[in-house]
Amino acid sequence: MGRYDIIGDIHGCASDLRNLLDDMGYGIDDATGTYAHPQRQAIFVGDLVDRGEGQGDVLEIVKGMVDTGSAHIVMGNHEFNAIAYATERPDGSGEYLRRHSEKNNKQHQSFLDQVTGDDRASYLEWFMTIPLWLDLGDVRVVHACWHEPSMRVVTEALAGSRFTAVDQLVRASTKGDPLYDAVEVLLKGPEISLAAKGQPRYCDKDGHSRDKARIAWWRDDATTLRTLAVMDGNFKTEAGEPYPDLPEIEVDASELSFRYRGEVPVFYGHYWRRLEPEHGVDWTSRTACVDFSAVKGGALVAYRFDGETEINPRHYHRV
Numbered sequence: 001m002g003r004y005d006i007i008g009d010i011h012g013c014a015s016d017l018r019n020l021l022d023d024m025g026y027g028i029d030d031a032t033g034t035y036a037h038p039q040r041q042a043i044f045v046g047d048l049v050d051r052g053e054g055q056g057d058v059l060e061i062v063k064g065m066v067d068t069g070s071a072h073i074v075m076g077n078h079e080f081n082a083i084a085y086a087t088e089r090p091d092g093s094g095e096y097l098r099r100h101s102e103k104n105n106k107q108h109q110s111f112l113d114q115v116t117g118d119d120r121a122s123y124l125e126w127f128m129t130i131p132l133w134l135d136l137g138d139v140r141v142v143h144a145c146w147h148e149p150s151m152r153v154v155t156e157a158l159a160g161s162r163f164t165a166v167d168q169l170v171r172a173s174t175k176g177d178p179l180y181d182a183v184e185v186l187l188k189g190p191e192i193s194l195a196a197k198g199q200p201r202y203c204d205k206d207g208h209s210r211d212k213a214r215i216a217w218w219r220d221d222a223t224t225l226r227t228l229a230v231m232d233g234n235f236k237t238e239a240g241e242p243y244p245d246l247p248e249i250e251v252d253a254s255e256l257s258f259r260y261r262g263e264v265p266v267f268y269g270h271y272w273r274r275l276e277p278e279h280g281v282d283w284t285s286r287t288a289c290v291d292f293s294a295v296k297g298g299a300l301v302a303y304r305f306d307g308e309t310e311i312n313p314r315h316y317h318r319v
Contacts, residue, residue, distance in 0.1 A: 002136055003040045004305045005317070006267040008290035009076065010044070010062075012052020012110065016300040017061060019319045024302065026070075034064035041069075042302075043134065045269035046076020046143040046187075050107060051295045055114045059123050075130040076143045076269065077187040082111060083127050084173050086120075087166065097173040103208075131161040132186050135264075139305055144189040144270040145217050146260055146287075150182035157182075189270060190215040190258045192229055192251065199225075202235040202243045205272070209238055214271070217258040218287035219280065224248045228255065230271070232281070260287055265311060267303060274298055277316050285310045292318070 005024055010017055021035050021042070029036040044062055049055045065071035084098035085108055098104055115123060132154060133142040140146055154161060157179045158168055171179040191212040195201070201211045213229035222228040226246040235243040260266060269291035273282050282289045288311045294300035299318040306315070 002138060002305070003307065004043050004072075004136075004139060005037075005040055005302045006043045006045065006139075006141060006288075006290050006305060007302045008045060008292060008300060009047035009269040009294065010052070010058050010300060011047055011050055011078075011295035012055035012058055012114070013294045013300055014052070014054025014057035014061070016294055016319070017054075017058055020300050020302060020317075021061075023319045024304070024317060029068070029070070032064070032068040032070075034068050034070060035061060036065070036068065036070035040304075042071040043139075043141050043267070044071060044073040045141060045267065045290060046074050046130070047078045047269060047291075048076070049082060049111045049115070050078045051110060053110075053114075055111055056119065059115065063123070063126055072134055072136075072141070073130055074134055074141050074143055075127065075132050075187065079127040079130060080172075080183065080187055082108065083124055083163075084169060086124055087169055089166070089170055097169055128163050132183070133161055138264065138307055138309075140262070140264050140266045142266065142268050143187050144268060145185050145215075145258060146262070146266045146268065147185050147190070147217070147258055149257075150185040153178050153182035154186070185258070187270075190217060190255075192225070192255050194225075194229070194246075197225055197247075197249060197251075199246060200243075201238050202231070203238060204235065205233055215255065215258050217260055218266075218268075218284050218289075220259045220261055220284070222259065223250065223256065225251055233272070262286065263309070265305070265309065267305070272296070272298075277313050279313070283311045283313055287311065288316075290316075 026035045026037045048058050066073050087097045171177045172183045192215050195211040201209050216230050226248050266287045273292045290303050292298045292301040301318045304315045
C-alpha cells in the first residue's frame with residue numbers, strides 16, 4: 001500500500017510549492033539535495049509551467065524529486081503544449097506543431113521569459129519522458145480524465161504511456177488523428193457540444209467564445225445536459241449576460257461513455273476549482289480533483305492518500 005501526496009497544478013507558484021511541501025513534512029535530503037519525505041511520495045498531476053513567476057524554481061524542485069525517487073509525475077496539457085510549441089515540422093519550415101499564434105504566444109510567454117537557453121531545452125527533453133497517466137495499483141492519476149479507451153489508443157500508438165518519437169507528437173497534434181483525440185481527452189478532458197443541443201455560446205475565463213463545455217466525467221450519476229456539462233464558472237453569454245441554466249435534456253450514450261465506473265480512486269487536476277472541496281463537484285467516492293487555482297487567487301492543494309478505497313475529504317491539505 002502506497003502513501004502518496006497528490007499535488008495539484010502548480011503553474012509556476014514556487015513559494016506555494018515550498019510552503020506546501022514544508023507543511024506536509026518534506027525536507028531537503030542531505031544525500032540528494034532535493035525534497036523528500038521519510039514515509040511518503042509526492043505525485044504531481046502536471047501543469048508545472050505557464051502563468052506564475054517561479055517556473056524555473058518549480059521545475060528544478062519537481063524534476064529533482066522525480067529524479068531521486070521522492071516523487072512521481074504525469075504530463076499536463078501545458079507540458080504537452082510546450083513540447084509542441086517548440087517542435088518545428090517540417091524542419092526549417094518555420095511551422096510548429098503548436099502554432100505561434102497571438103493566443104499561444106501569450107499563453108507561453110512567461111515560460112519563454114523565465115526558462116531560457118540550455119535550461120529550457122533540457123526541461124523540454126524531460127517533459128517528453130513524463131507519462132500521460134499512472135496506475136500504481138491502489139491509486140490512479142491523470143491530468144484531466146481517466147478514460148481507458150483513450151489510454152488503449154495511446155498505448156497502441158506509443159507502445160506505452162510516454163512519447164518516444166517526433167512522429168508520435170505529429171500525430172498527437174493533428175486534428176482528426178485518433179491519437180490527437182485520445183491525448184485531448186486525457187490532458188484536457190472530454191467536451192460536449194452545447195450548439196448541437198440548441199444552446200448559446202459562452203465566454204470562458206479568458207474571454208474566449210466557446211460552444212462546447214467540459215464533461216463532468218467524475219459524476220457517474222449524470223444523465224442530462226445540465227448534470228453532465230461543467231458550467232459553474234460564472235460564464236457569460238457573448239452579449240455579456242449571465243449564462244442561463246442548461247436544460248434537463250437527455251444526452252447521447254456516447255457522451256455518457258466517459259463517466260468513471262472503476263473501483264480504484266482516481267486523482268486529477270486541470271479544472272480550476274475554487275474554495276473548499278465540494279462533494280459531487282470536486283470529489284466523489286472514487287474521484288478527487290486537486291487543482292484549486294493556485295495561480296489565480298486560489299490555493300495549492302494536495303490530497304494525502306493513505307490507501308483508502310474511498311475518497312475522504314478530510315485528507316485534502318492546503319497551506
